[in-house]
Amino acid sequence: MILDGEVLPCGGSVGWRPSGGAYEVAGMKRHRVAVVGATGAVGKEILAVLADRHFPIEDVRLLGSGRFEGRRMGTPVGERSVDAADHDSFAGIDVAFFAAGSDVARELAPSAVRAGAVVIDNSSAFRMDPEVPLVVPEVNPDALDVIDHAGIVANPNCSTIVLVVVLKPIADAAGLERVVVSTYQAVSGVGSKGIEALERETRSVLAGEAVEPKVLPYPSAERHRVIAFNVVPHVDQFGDQDYSKEEWKMVHETRKILADPGLRITATTVRVPVFRCHAETVNLELKRSLDPEHARELLHAAPGVSVRDDPGRLEYPTPLDATGLDDVYVGRIRRDDTVSAGLNLWLVGDQLRKGAALNAVQIAEALIEKHRL
Numbered sequence: 001m002i003l004d005g006e007v008l009p010c011g012g013s014v015g016w017r018p019s020g021g022a023y024e025v026a027g028m029k030r031h032r033v034a035v036v037g038a039t040g041a042v043g044k045e046i047l048a049v050l051a052d053r054h055f056p057i058e059d060v061r062l063l064g065s066g067r068f069e070g071r072r073m074g075t076p077v078g079e080r081s082v083d084a085a086d087h088d089s090f091a092g093i094d095v096a097f098f099a100a101g102s103d104v105a106r107e108l109a110p111s112a113v114r115a116g117a118v119v120i121d122n123s124s125a126f127r128m129d130p131e132v133p134l135v136v137p138e139v140n141p142d143a144l145d146v147i148d149h150a151g152i153v154a155n156p157n158c159s160t161i162v163l164v165v166v167l168k169p170i171a172d173a174a175g176l177e178r179v180v181v182s183t184y185q186a187v188s189g190v191g192s193k194g195i196e197a198l199e200r201e202t203r204s205v206l207a208g209e210a211v212e213p214k215v216l217p218y219p220s221a222e223r224h225r226v227i228a229f230n231v232v233p234h235v236d237q238f239g240d241q242d243y244s245k246e247e248w249k250m251v252h253e254t255r256k257i258l259a260d261p262g263l264r265i266t267a268t269t270v271r272v273p274v275f276r277c278h279a280e281t282v283n284l285e286l287k288r289s290l291d292p293e294h295a296r297e298l299l300h301a302a303p304g305v306s307v308r309d310d311p312g313r314l315e316y317p318t319p320l321d322a323t324g325l326d327d328v329y330v331g332r333i334r335r336d337d338t339v340s341a342g343l344n345l346w347l348v349g350d351q352l353r354k355g356a357a358l359n360a361v362q363i364a365e366a367l368i369e370k371h372r373l
């Protein structure tokens, strides 16, 4: 709960971490940055990632719905006040990170672009627009070449990002025939209210009190499900053919990012009572055989991926291990003998980090490297 006058911390549940010192180069141009949704789960993490990576910042503008107008928040360049976002919020801004949902992005991103900013949007509003690049820098950085100085770049869905960084090296080496993915998604995937709901419901269950679910599967529903001590096969609304929107996002976005429109991919997305980090089981049918040892070597060498796979030593990644970390962790790599070239694996990635904030900041870094920012 945020109290009146309290300075909001910069960073999600992990707060400030020691700097990776990854990015800043002496003499580099500094940028004026806006974060729309700075008070939310993703917005706070964007501020933490900008600080961790020494992103070259001249100043930061913090924007929200107006709920926290005037509140002070820590940023990489000192404390700043939160303002209510409107069409005039973007004068002088070079890069605007949007983390406030699709409606806000549709409403305000065009104003930010008109003001001369590059928008990097975390919502699904523009992801499937053929004019808008959908980018994971380890996978398809060249998709950024189509945007001009000002424009919109879409950050993919969190479950999709952690999947494609693992699929890419395997696809390059052995070709993808078919992908079957099932997710185990953390409650922070629905934002700060998901974290609060799991904590509140868990306390109620353990105290033997009646549980009043208010948030999941999504706030607009009349009835809500308990997530504490439960598993819910429902992420986002149901749609075409009874698949959820999250499932369709994984299908369509993976095809767009991998530039493989005919890829046979199917998904089942599930919410689990975990605070942070999404996990996925992935069954792959490949065009050419790839033995598990070779797959481990490829994934070990892939950017943004770490292999934790030693069944003899009971080694595999879990959400608690990956919380606050940048890489996507892979384990349980096994041959699937039911097809001629099959592989099973398990992956875990911090969806607030690589699945959202880190990927967005990496897009901005890639734009700087391409002299487009």
Ligand SMILES: NC(=O)c1ccc[n+]([C@@H]2O[C@H](COP(=O)([O-])OP(=O)(O)OC[C@H]3O[C@@H](n4cnc5c(N)ncnc54)[C@H](OP(=O)(O)O)[C@@H]3O)[C@@H](O)[C@H]2O)c1
Pocket: 036, 037, 038, 039, 040, 041, 042, 043, 063, 064, 065, 066, 067, 068, 085, 098, 099, 100, 101, 102, 104, 122, 123, 124, 157, 158, 188, 189, 190, 191, 192, 193, 351, 352, 355, 356
């Ligand atoms: N959570 C994840 O794991 C995750 C991963 C990938 C992508 N995303 C996407 O990232 C976006 C943000 O998600 P979140 O999880 O951070 O949600 P959240 O914790 O609920 O935060 C929502 C943020 O949006 C702001 N906001 C709401 N209405 C606004 C308005 N009219 N104008 C300006 N700001 C407004 C809120 O500001 P106030 O606090 O001032 O109301 C808050 O800062 C969503 O599009 C989500 O789909 C989330």
